[in-house]
Structures are given as structure tokens and as C-alpha cells.
Amino acid sequence: MLVTVEKGAAGEPALRLLERSRAITLQGRDRKGRAVVRIVGKYFPARALGGRAEEALRAYLRERVVPEIGGREFVVVYMHSRVHRGDNFPGVGAIRAAYESLPAADRERLRAVYFVHPALQSRLFFATFGRFLFSSGLYEKLRYMSRLEYLWAHVDKAQVEVPECVREHDDELERRPLMDYGIEATESRCMYDAASMDTSASLHSLRCVS
Template sequence: MVDTGAKDVTAEPELLLLLERSRAITVQGSDKSGRAVVRIVGKHFPARALGGRAEESLKAYLRERVLPEVGEREFVVVYVHSLVDRGDNFPGLGAIRAAYESLPAAARDRLRAVYFLHPGLQTRLFFATVGRFLFSSGLYEKLRYMSRLEYLWAHVHKGELEVPECARRHDEELERRPLMDYGIEANERRCMYDAASMDTSSSLHSLRCIS
């Protein structure tokens, strides 16, 4: 099978080192079906530091660091969206889509599920409308929303996945203020960027954080 994404996957070593040190993307343990778990912590992704090189750096890091560690195993992705700030740590939907499509077809086939932790109402609405047209059906159909950590533990071994402090704090806040799940109540931080999260007026590469 022809690998159409390999030719343009390059990045400077210092950018890959920056991603590695951030621990935004790591392979951690296995899920309850024995598949490898790729953990992505949105808040830790150094989008601002990578600047205009975020897309190529993400592609290269997945190809050079993550896929070799996963090997030929099936795998799932746990994406931790807790407290992501579009100005600091979100690379843009265009970069995410390009990174996924740059993976070899065999690797895309081995991806069995994407567990999206703490999506929020805006995210659900976005993917139910615009999002389904931006991503291939193969990826869209693998998306699973996890509004609480407790639901994630039904799929992933709790002791094998390192939960970042931002996710623990946000989970606790959701337990105290459950109306946040429905967009009726929001903390000050989320109000700062929810209103602009659905901006799709320009190219895919300019799409901002969704929350």
C-alpha cells in the first residue's frame, strides 16, 4: 500500500525535543482490550512555542516517536481536552486533520477509538454539525465522548494511565457544578474562549480551539 504522507513529514530536531519534553503525547499502557493507549494532553501541547511549525512538528512526532513505540499493535487515543486554551496550546483543527491523514493507512486502520475527555457542550455541537464534514468518516466514527473520568475507566486501565492535574481539577469542578456540561453555567476561564470557538470563517488552518 502506498504511503502518501511520508514525503512531507519533516521537522527540526529541536521542535521534536520540545514536544517530547512537554509530554503532551505519550504512549501509556493498554486499554481493557489489550490495545496500546496514546495519551494526548491538550493543555500540555506547546502550540504557541511551535508557532507556524505546529503541523509539521506534530506529523513528524507521530511518525518518528509515537508510531514506532506503538508498533504493529492496535491502539486507542485518549485526548484530554480539560482547560485547553486556544491561544496557548491548541494547534488548530487543520493541523490535527493533516496529522491524522499523514499517518500510513495501516496505522489509521489500527486506531480503534478516540476517547475525548471533557468535551463540553460546544464541542459536541461542533462535531455534530461542522466537524463531521472536516474529518473523514473513518476518524469521526471512532470518536467517543467521555464527560467524566469515571466513564473513561470503563475502557482504560486506571492504574496504567497518568491523569494530568488539570483533568483531575476539571473533573472535580464538573462534579460540583454539573450544569457546566450543558453550557448553562461556565467558569471564568471557559467564558474567555467559548464564544469564538466555532469560528470557521477562514481556512482549516485558522480554526481555533473548541471547548
């Protein structure tokens, strides 16, 4: 049964909006036989959810994702390509709250988080604030994958559907490798680099920790 959280900005029930977006789906197994939860950042309907993104994310994990995993060990493949804070990023505070809302046993079964296409700012942010914002159990499971080819060392490519926007970004990085270091700007840079972190949510999270 789909539990209905308060409606998003567009009037559609929040959980149904998340389900329809396919931002978070269970897809196959990794090379160690663990379930794979694929998260496509570009698909997350943060703007449509408005101020209910955190509540909807927690409820969706609890009502849909965790029951589907069914007590198995699992990994998360998070595709950060073409993420923009104003459109499809729920904020660091929402991600932290969603993770911490999971039962301890479920958090323990999470074995790795593969962060695909991290922008330079994302790396610097987590290197600086990651240990304050997240528990060591989550922070130590974070693995950066600058290219899809590195992800395939951990997950068979036949097991995970890769959206075209992610493939296009991967190809662009191959052609323009300086983008990894924030040196070479592009017309759409703001979509996955400078605006990739939710500053206000992050500062709020830091205040909560302190």
C-alpha cells in the same frame, strides 16, 4: 534518532519541544489489550511552536509515536481539560493533517478516540462539521467522555496517568454539572469552552474539503 523540524518561537527544536512537553505519550493498555496514546491538550506547546505546529505534530507522530506502537492496535485518550486556542490548541486543520499523514495501515489500527471533557461547543462543532472535516473512519471512532469515571469503563485507571489539572476539572464538573451544557460560567471558562475550537483553521479545512 530525533529528527529536527524547524525551531519553534522559543528557539528550541520543535520535536524536542513536543517531546519535553509530554503532551503525547504512550501509556499502558486499554481493557482490550490495545496500546493507549494519551494526549493532554493543556500540555501541547502550540504558542511556542508558532506556525510550525502542524509540521511538528505530523513529524512527532511519524518519528516517535507510530514506531513506539509498533504495529499494534491502539486507542487515543485525548484530555481536553483547560485547553485554550491561543496557548495549547494546534487547530483542527493541524489535527486533520496529522491524522491523514499516517499510513493507511496505521489509521486502520486506531480503534477509538476517547474525547475527555468535551465542552458544549466542541460537541456542537463536531456534530455539525465533523463529517466534513474528518474521514468517516476517524469521525466514527470518536467517543465523548464527560467524566473520568466513564473513561475507566474502557481503560483501567492504573494504566493512564491523569494530570492534576484534569482531575481538578473533573471535580469541578461534579460540583457544577450545568457547566457541561454551557449554562454556568466560571472565571476560567474561556480556557475550555468558548475558545476551544480554532475557527480560522476549521474554516480553512472546510474550504479544502469543498
